[in-house]
Amino acid sequence: MPEPAAFRSHSSHWGAFDAALTPAGLAVRPDAGDPAPAALLRNVPAALDERLRVLAPYARRGWLERGPGPDPARGRDEYVRISWAEALDRAAAELDRVRTRYGNTAIFGGSYGWGSAGRFHHAQSQLHRFLAVAGGYVRSVNTYSSGAAEVLLPHVVGDHAPIERPTTWAVLAEHTGHFVCFGGLPDKNAQVNAGGVTRHGMAEELRRAKRRGARFTLVSPLRDDLADDLGADWLPLAPGTDTALMLALCFTLVERGLHDEEFLHTHCEGFPELWRYLSGSVDGVPKSPQWAEARCGIPAGKIVELAESMAAHRTMITVSWSLQRSRHGEQPLWAGVALACVLGQIGLPGGGFGHGYASMAGIGAGSLPFPLPTLRRGLNPVREFIPVARVADMLLHPGEEYDYNGQRLRYPDIRLVHWAGGNPFHHHQDLARLGRAFTRPDTVLVHEQFWTATARHADLVLPVTTTLEREDLGAARQDAALVAMARVSPPLGEAKSDFEILSGLAKRLGVEHEFTEGRDERQWLEWLYESWRAKLPPEADPGLDFAEFWRKGRIELREARPEHVLYADFRADPHRHRLPTPSGRIELFSRRIASFGYDDCPGHPTWFEPEEEPGFPLTLVANNPATRLHSQLDHGAESAGAKVAGREPVRMHPGDAAARGLSTGDVVLVRSPRGSALAGLVVSDAVRPGVVQLSTGAWFDPTAPEVATCVHGNPNALTRDVGSSRLAQGCTGQLTRVEVVAFRGEVPPVRAHEPPVPG
Numbered sequence: 001m002p003e004p005a006a007f008r009s010h011s012s013h014w015g016a017f018d019a020a021l022t023p024a025g026l027a028v029r030p031d032a033g034d035p036a037p038a039a040l041l042r043n044v045p046a047a048l049d050e051r052l053r054v055l056a057p058y059a060r061r062g063w064l065e066r067g068p069g070p071d072p073a074r075g076r077d078e079y080v081r082i083s084w085a086e087a088l089d090r091a092a093a094e095l096d097r098v099r100t101r102y103g104n105t106a107i108f109g110g111s112y113g114w115g116s117a118g119r120f121h122h123a124q125s126q127l128h129r130f131l132a133v134a135g136g137y138v139r140s141v142n143t144y145s146s147g148a149a150e151v152l153l154p155h156v157v158g159d160h161a162p163i164e165r166p167t168t169w170a171v172l173a174e175h176t177g178h179f180v181c182f183g184g185l186p187d188k189n190a191q192v193n194a195g196g197v198t199r200h201g202m203a204e205e206l207r208r209a210k211r212r213g214a215r216f217t218l219v220s221p222l223r224d225d226l227a228d229d230l231g232a233d234w235l236p237l238a239p240g241t242d243t244a245l246m247l248a249l250c251f252t253l254v255e256r257g258l259h260d261e262e263f264l265h266t267h268c269e270g271f272p273e274l275w276r277y278l279s280g281s282v283d284g285v286p287k288s289p290q291w292a293e294a295r296c297g298i299p300a301g302k303i304v305e306l307a308e309s310m311a312a313h314r315t316m317i318t319v320s321w322s323l324q325r326s327r328h329g330e331q332p333l334w335a336g337v338a339l340a341c342v343l344g345q346i347g348l349p350g351g352g353f354g355h356g357y358a359s360m361a362g363i364g365a366g367s368l369p370f371p372l373p374t375l376r377r378g379l380n381p382v383r384e385f386i387p388v389a390r391v392a393d394m395l396l397h398p399g400e401e402y403d404y405n406g407q408r409l410r411y412p413d414i415r416l417v418h419w420a421g422g423n424p425f426h427h428h429q430d431l432a433r434l435g436r437a438f439t440r441p442d443t444v445l446v447h448e449q450f451w452t453a454t455a456r457h458a459d460l461v462l463p464v465t466t467t468l469e470r471e472d473l474g475a476a477r478q479d480a481a482l483v484a485m486a487r488v489s490p491p492l493g494e495a496k497s498d499f500e501i502l503s504g505l506a507k508r509l510g511v512e513h514e515f516t517e518g519r520d521e522r523q524w525l526e527w528l529y530e531s532w533r534a535k536l537p538p539e540a541d542p543g544l545d546f547a548e549f550w551r552k553g554r555i556e557l558r559e560a561r562p563e564h565v566l567y568a569d570f571r572a573d574p575h576r577h578r579l580p581t582p583s584g585r586i587e588l589f590s591r592r593i594a595s596f597g598y599d600d601c602p603g604h605p606t607w608f609e610p611e612e613e614p615g616f617p618l619t620l621v622a623n624n625p626a627t628r629l630h631s632q633l634d635h636g637a638e639s640a641g642a643k644v645a646g647r648e649p650v651r652m653h654p655g656d657a658a659a660r661g662l663s664t665g666d667v668v669l670v671r672s673p674r675g676s677a678l679a680g681l682v683v684s685d686a687v688r689p690g691v692v693q694l695s696t697g698a699w700f701d702p703t704a705p706e707v708a709t710c711v712h713g714n715p716n717a718l719t720r721d722v723g724s725s726r727l728a729q730g731c732t733g734q735l736t737r738v739e740v741v742a743f744r745g746e747v748p749p750v751r752a753h754e755p756p757v758p759g
């Protein structure tokens with residue numbers, strides 16, 4: 001009998017687990033206390049798959065031979081293996097050349113991306129700390145996740161409370177009578193939480209509500225955005241038309257006297273302005289159920305019935321982040337808030353609205369009352385920033401002006417891009433355009449674990465360890481445990497941690513001590529733990545020193561999930577508990593937004609007719625993937641097992657498939673005005689007619705451009721690179737107009753999972 005493998009505690013954005021290295025590869029066991037471990041755990045062993053790992057530092061041949069400078073070959077060049085010493089010397093010399101010659105405003109260190117779980121080896125924080133001590137960098141603000149919401153919510157409710165302190169699941173399970181779910185509450189997304197999750201509890205809480213008799217309405221183009229057994233009434237609306245439906249619900253409630261006039265008067269600012277628009281006195285168009293039916297495809301009778309049920313029950317309106325990740329994405333969120341105000345249940349247990357339930361496992365799970373061990377990022381002396389999704393505009397249009405949240409800003413002139421922990425050649429829109437943008441800088445530095453499309457656009461690729469090859473502390477604000485993330489494998493090849501790489505660069509730039517503060521990795525973990533512990537309130541002290549914690553593997557941070565109702569105080573006394581908005585109330589009309597004069601984001605929730613693209617009759621939903629986290633571990637078992645004909649599955653309604661002569665298993669060409677992608681067809685009546693769904697994250701594969709922009713099925717080959725509006729400039733990747741046709745001819749192989757260098 002072989003020795004039983006030693007399982008050690010570990011964690012990921014999709015859950016805690018135990019892992020052991022065995023002769024047969026990495027063995028992964030879900031955390032024993034997790035009631036619903038994520039299927040994504042099946043991808044974890046692929047982290048140690050050597051074929052796709054960057055195993056040594058590499059330089060792009062053109063950059064090595066011709067030196068720094070804009071280069072159209074970036075993205076299609078060869079790579080040359082170099083030593084660590086040479087890689088670090090060259091990277092440090094180039095950082096120094098750029099900052100000396102052009103100043104630190106020529107360095108883009110936004111470096112957006114999820115990286116891995118772990119409080120210390122958080123790639124973006126490490127990079128920001130390093131660039132700050134090296135003189136500063138242009139940063140990015142807001143996220144791809146909820147960029148429109150992050151800018152809009154402070155205008156409407158004063159801060160980000162609906163995302164940071166939502167009513168907890170425990171309260172909803174107990175009190176909500178009717179869940180009205182715009183964008184659903186998909187189990188697939190609640191697998192994930194930034195930083196980790198030790199207890200996947202949402203499904204359980206929804207079932208508790210169901211057993212109590214709660215009713216569910218799913219408003220989404222996809223039927224599987226809410227678990228089957230909840231027995232939801234499915235309203236399959238046309239994507240991008242929620243605002244029309246919400247405005248008509250408001251209209252109906254008021255017209256039938258089902259609105260809460262007092263709440264609108266005492267707790268809201270600007271309902272009279274909104275009503276002038278809803279009633280049609282502004283534009284001659286009442287926002288009636290018939291008006292909405294023509295736009296969203298939900299029958300007027302159904303809309304009236306829904307309005308009546310919402311008024312008759314304790315109703316929670318949930319708006320998923322996906323709704324705001326599109327053109328005019330500010331509007332459905334604002335209209336959702338307005339709808340909740342018209343109903344008047346905000347601040348009541350189980351009533352009101354929520355934004356992002358199920359978009360992340362932690363939303364509604366409650367929040368720790370104290371901070372977590374956190375790496376300080378340091379002070380960045382550079383003031384320039386961009387809204388995160390304007391990265392290609394920045395590289396293509398240095399010096400050009402644009403609008404953002406009432407400010408007129410100018411794009412900086414970037415010479416050096418430094419990225420660690422993100423994959424823009426998966427996450428950004430219109431990847432062919434991003435490819436052109438990436439030819440512009442003098443130098444692109446990328447720290448990566450895998451030969452991703454972003455690594456293949458770098459001039460220097462610096463190989464990074466995965467969490468399995470290093471030690472860290474795993475925890476998230478919305479979770480209840482601190483996990484010792486033990487090392488379970490030696491580093492693959494010559495991989496180093498981001499910390500080690502950046503320490504090497506800092507040394508060469510003469511700021512080693514400022515960066516490391518004289519600690520090695522183990523000492524940092526110990527210091528983060530002990531200094532965190534010292535600041536905890538006595539009742540929260542775990543009573544273990546670092547060595548004891550590390551041996552134990554885990555600390556439970558809190559016993560029970562707290563019960564919290566968003567805006568309970570504000571409801572009870574809107575004068576004592578004013579919201580931090582200009583009026584102190586919820587702003588259904590914002591004088592401040594109106595004063596910006598933006599035609600694409602006026603002073604109250606407004607319907608915009610969709611921008612048609614003739615010849616592209618279908619709407620593509622490019623949602624987050626069920627089988628992986630973004631592009632991470634796309635080659636893992638769970639992700640690979642769902643591919644069709646070796647490509648990302650694209651789902652289509654049977655009627656649309658029949659009209660095009662298509663069936664399940666076909667390789668299809670998805671086209672948009674921006675580009676094209678090959679994908680594998682799945683015919684399904686869970687998809688509304690007129691809609692196709694192709695999730696994000698298949699590794700971008702531009703190796704057969706004569707056939708398609710991407711032959712593997714990354715939807716960002718198709719999406720449009722435009723901001724949500726001049727207000728928020730948020731990511732709009734969720735929705736795009738496309739056509740789908742049968743692919744005829746020889747199907748090119750997928751090369752995304754073949755490294756560009758000899759193995």
Ligand SMILES: Nc1nc2c(c(=O)[nH]1)N[C@H]1C(S)=C(S)[C@@H](COP(=O)(O)OP(=O)(O)OC[C@H]3O[C@@H](n4cnc5c(=O)[nH]c(N)nc54)[C@H](O)[C@@H]3O)O[C@H]1N2
Binds near residue numbers: 146419421447734
């Ligand atoms: N069309 C469309 N596009 C979208 C979306 C959409 O809905 N539609 N959604 C958007 C959203 S919400 C998001 S959040 C983004 C996600 O976009 P990203 O966060 O960029 O996606 P990931 O695949 O998680 O990329 C993380 C990368 O970091 C690497 N990595 C992991 N750990 C480490 C580490 O320790 N060090 C280093 N150096 N690297 C590491 C991984 O290998 C991976 O390549 O995508 C966005 N893109």
Ligand SMILES: Nc1nc2c(c(=O)[nH]1)N[C@H]1C(S)=C(S)[C@@H](COP(=O)(O)OP(=O)(O)OC[C@H]3O[C@@H](n4cnc5c(=O)[nH]c(N)nc54)[C@H](O)[C@@H]3O)O[C@H]1N2
Binds near residue numbers: 146624
């Ligand atoms: N498994 C898994 N989970 C994840 C992630 C992942 O990559 N994989 N990513 C994480 C991240 S970073 C984020 S930000 C969140 C994202 O959280 P969300 O933005 O909520 O997730 P999506 O899957 O993009 O969209 C949710 C659903 O909205 C529906 N939808 C799309 N457009 C419309 C519309 O116009 N109207 C209506 N009513 N519905 C619409 C789609 O059918 C889609 O399935 O997910 C997180 N969770």
Ligand SMILES: [Mo]
Binds near residue numbers: 144145146
């Ligand atoms: Mo996200």
